[in-house]
């Protein structure tokens with residue numbers, strides 16, 4: 001099968017990728033680039049563990065062809081920390097005890113990041129609705145919602 005030459009910016013770094021047309025963004029991230037922080041589960045846009053940001057918007061990488069990302073910018077969980085410091089959402093999830101097995105957490109945090117960028121003052125119900133596409137088998141969601149709300153409050157206070 002003929003391959004496509006793609007250029008993607010991933011976590012701020014430009015990548016030239018040669019891949020078959022049927023391969024997903026998730027395949028390329030995990031298998032070709034070794035970015036295994038993006039998780040794999042249902043492969044049908046039901047669970048959210050494969051969530052990454054595409055030009056700042058949360059998407060399910062399992063149903064997105066890599067070719068659809070040509071020329072675009074992808075952020076994975078590996079790209080969120082800065083200068084060795086955890087991102088505030090990562091820190092808040094830890095501080096609020098919102099992480100148990102951890103499998104859903106990269107997608108959960110990236111969905112929260114995209115949401116807070118657009119909705120800086122959410123209620124708890126807003127946060128729960130925004131994260132409804134990210135399933136968690138462990139936490140019961142309460143601590144996750146509290147962590148996201150804490151970050152929203154910190155941002156509003158300029159912290």
Ligand code: FES
Nearest residue numbers: 041043045048062
């Ligand atoms: S693996 Fe992509 S939504 Fe479940």
Ligand code: FES
Nearest residue numbers: 101104136137138
């Ligand atoms: S922490 Fe285990 S699935 Fe969410």
